[in-house]
Amino acid sequence: MVELLLATYFLSLGALAVLGVHRVRLTRAAVAARRRPPAVAPKPETWPGLLVQLPVYNEALVVERLLGSVSALRYPGALEIQVLDDSTDLTTGIVAREVERLRGLGVSIAHVRRVDRRGYKAGALARGLEESTAELVALFDADFTPSADFLERAVPALLADERLGMVQARWAHENRTQSWLTRAQAVFLDAHFGIEHRARAFLGLFFNFNGTAGVWRRRAIDEAGGWSSDTLTEDLDLSYRAQLVGWRFTYLDELEVPAELPESWTAFRTQQFRWVRGGIETWRKLMPQIWRTPGVSIAQRLEATMHLSGNFAYFLMALLAALLPLAVVARDQLGWLVPGGQWLLSVLDYSMLTAGTLAMVVFYVASMRARPVSERSLFDIAFALCLGAGMSLGNARQVLLGLRGARSEFSRTPKRGGSRSKTALQLYRAHPERRLIALELLFLAYYSWALVYAASETLLAAIPFLALYWVGFAAVGLGSIADALRSAETGHFFKRSRFKISVT
Numbered sequence: 001m002v003e004l005l006l007a008t009y010f011l012s013l014g015a016l017a018v019l020g021v022h023r024v025r026l027t028r029a030a031v032a033a034r035r036r037p038p039a040v041a042p043k044p045e046t047w048p049g050l051l052v053q054l055p056v057y058n059e060a061l062v063v064e065r066l067l068g069s070v071s072a073l074r075y076p077g078a079l080e081i082q083v084l085d086d087s088t089d090l091t092t093g094i095v096a097r098e099v100e101r102l103r104g105l106g107v108s109i110a111h112v113r114r115v116d117r118r119g120y121k122a123g124a125l126a127r128g129l130e131e132s133t134a135e136l137v138a139l140f141d142a143d144f145t146p147s148a149d150f151l152e153r154a155v156p157a158l159l160a161d162e163r164l165g166m167v168q169a170r171w172a173h174e175n176r177t178q179s180w181l182t183r184a185q186a187v188f189l190d191a192h193f194g195i196e197h198r199a200r201a202f203l204g205l206f207f208n209f210n211g212t213a214g215v216w217r218r219r220a221i222d223e224a225g226g227w228s229s230d231t232l233t234e235d236l237d238l239s240y241r242a243q244l245v246g247w248r249f250t251y252l253d254e255l256e257v258p259a260e261l262p263e264s265w266t267a268f269r270t271q272q273f274r275w276v277r278g279g280i281e282t283w284r285k286l287m288p289q290i291w292r293t294p295g296v297s298i299a300q301r302l303e304a305t306m307h308l309s310g311n312f313a314y315f316l317m318a319l320l321a322a323l324l325p326l327a328v329v330a331r332d333q334l335g336w337l338v339p340g341g342q343w344l345l346s347v348l349d350y351s352m353l354t355a356g357t358l359a360m361v362v363f364y365v366a367s368m369r370a371r372p373v374s375e376r377s378l379f380d381i382a383f384a385l386c387l388g389a390g391m392s393l394g395n396a397r398q399v400l401l402g403l404r405g406a407r408s409e410f411s412r413t414p415k416r417g418g419s420r421s422k423t424a425l426q427l428y429r430a431h432p433e434r435r436l437i438a439l440e441l442l443f444l445a446y447y448s449w450a451l452v453y454a455a456s457e458t459l460l461a462a463i464p465f466l467a468l469y470w471v472g473f474a475a476v477g478l479g480s481i482a483d484a485l486r487s488a489e490t491g492h493f494f495k496r497s498r499f500k501i502s503v504t
Contacts, residue, residue: 006330009323012316013352019313020359022306026199027366033202034370038254041156047077048159050151050215051134055084055124057117059142060091062260062415067098069145071107074152080132081109084124086117119229121211126227134218141212143260143415145174153255154215165220165247166239168197169213172256176375180383181268181479182261186375187384189261191367194253196307201251205303206243211235213257220247231285233278240286240304244293253370260415265479269394269433271413276311276395280402283308311399317389318396321443321469325450328462350461357465360385383471390472393443394436433480440477447473 052070056063063083070081085095092113099111112128119126129137136155140146150169158167170193176186200207209216211234221227224242231237243249262268290296290304327349364381447470454462 005323005326008319009327010349010352012319012323013349013356016313016316016320016356017352017359019306019310020356023195023363024359027195027363029199029203030195031366033198036202038252039157039160041160043156044159047075047155048135049078049080049133050075050136050138050155051128051132051218052079052081052138052140053084053125053128054082054140054142055086055121056091056095056142057086057121058089058091059087059415060089060094062143063091063094064098065145066140066142067095067102067109069147070140071102071105071109072148073146073150074148075155076152078134079108079151080134081107082112082128082132083109084112084128086114086120086124119227120234122227122229122234125234129218129221129226136215137218137221138215139212140257141259144212144257145259146213146257150255150257151215154252157250157252158215158217161248161250163246163248164217164250165242166209166214166216166249168207168209168249168251169255169257170194170197170251170253171210171213172258173261174258175261175263178261178263180475181265181387182263183377183380184384184387185261185268187364187368187380188388190371191364193251194367194370195363197251198253200303200307201249203299203303204248205300206240206307207249207251208236208239208307209249213259217247223247231278231281232274233282236279236282236308237285240282240290240308244286244289244296246295262413262415264483265476266433266483267413267415269391269476269480272391272395273398274413276314277398277402279308279311280399281405283311284403284405311395311402314392314395315399317392321389321392324465324469325446325453328450328454328459328466331459331462353465357385357468360388383475386468386471387475388472389469390440390474390476392472393439394433394476397436437477437480440473440480444470444473444477 052073054066054070056066059066067083073079083095083099085092087095095111099109102109110131112124112131114124114127117123125139136158138151138154154167154169158164171189173182173186173189175182177183197207199205220242221238223245224238224247226238227234228237239249262271287305287308290301290308331349361381364384365378368376368381447466451463451466451470454460454466
């Protein structure tokens with residue numbers, strides 16, 4: 001039994017180390033791409049008709065700001081705007097009022113309503129395309145505020161190559177410094193865009209549209225089979241299907257669109273769970289096609305496999321969370337079951353732990369170096385690493401649910417447009433998952449014991465890795481409880497009730 005646990009532990013460490021090496025490879029490519037001056041696409045002689053789609057569901061706190069920024073977009077060609085409104089609250093009234101006002105100002109804008117939310121966001125986008133013949137399609141989620149020149153900068157890049165199917169802009173973060181949570185999220189997303197997207201685009205590999213702040217060729221969407229709601233990440237799914245039929249994508253790192261990061265722990269969990277589970281669903285759906293499709297290079301196949309398999313890292317991190325304290329005890333008391341093995345395997349153990357951790361540090365530091373000095377902080381990176389560890393249990397569950405392939409509901413991520421009022425907190429609160437929080441608090445106690453043990457036995461090399469998980473479980477568990485205490489359901493949080501996960 002001990003041998004099996006140790007074998008699982010080392011296999012998990014080894015797999016995470018391989019993922020770390022992959023991140024370092026992407027980092028090297030991104031740094032090389034950064035040295036290349038950005039290409040300036042010529043202005044087109046004619047500007048094709050363009051449709052801006054704004055999928056909205058219960059976004060009363062941000063939708064008016066969204067409409068204000070989008071209606072100010074400059075575009076030399078024919079421009080139409082669709083508000084794809086599936087809301088069930090006061091958002092619909094706000095949209096109707098603003099649409100009427102903007103029409104009076106000469107803006108070509110439509111308020112599109114459906115009788116149900118069939119297909120969720122993918123269904124709304126597909127429904128909107130039925131009512132337009134525009135050659136290009138730009139998309140913005142409700143909390144995004146593009147600058148007036150966004151289309152003038154993005155469209156020339158898209159039209160510079162007739163086989164370009166999509167151009168993705170970078171996300172900026174309006175509330176980056178609001179809390180430790182938003183700062184850590186900014187670290188994650190800056191690396192995703194500034195390293196992963198930049199590197200994959202530079203190397204000619206597949207990468208994904210992020211669901212917002214991008215412009216598509218309508219023909220690329222149609223040839224890929226259109227929007228599909230059979231995964232929770234319809235953007236990732238369509239991205240790969242489009243590239244598999246021969247379309248290329250480009251990424252504009254210098255074109256930023258401000259957006260809002262989730263400020264509550266429960267809202268952050270909702271977003272992460274959807275992304276993780278949807279990513280695994282897309283992996284299940286498309287991996288065979290990726291390896292069967294002719295004309296796809298080996299490099300593209302391998303990188304697509306690494307990309308779509310990336311969320312399995314959370315399952316490995318959850319295994320590591322369960323086994324790391326036991327491994328510390330085994331190393332100290334059992335000598336790894338072989339004479340002299342304690343020293344040898346301890347070196348191997350800590351080497352892999354350190355290599356995996358340092359790889360992620362390099363990954364985040366490289367992305368941060370491209371940001372203004374005011375946005376750089378090693379403490380933010382350290383907390384982001386802890387947060388990734390703390391989220392491992394909940395995200396590992398989403399990996400398993402994604403593998404199971406059960407149908408799931410698209411759960412929106414609550415955004416409040418900078419409002420700090422109690423009304424905003426109550427209107428768009430996310431409901432905490434009691435059993436998951438209890439499990440995280442149990443692991444917090446488990447790691448508290450492990451830290452005490454390591455300190456008492458002077459196992460100093462183990463303490464940083466134990467502390468990383470301890471901080472992570474403390475942050476997500478106690479942070480979620482703090483959210484619950486601030487919500488309108490405070491009095492019900494600790495009552496007995498049937499547990500329901502909000503994402504499935």
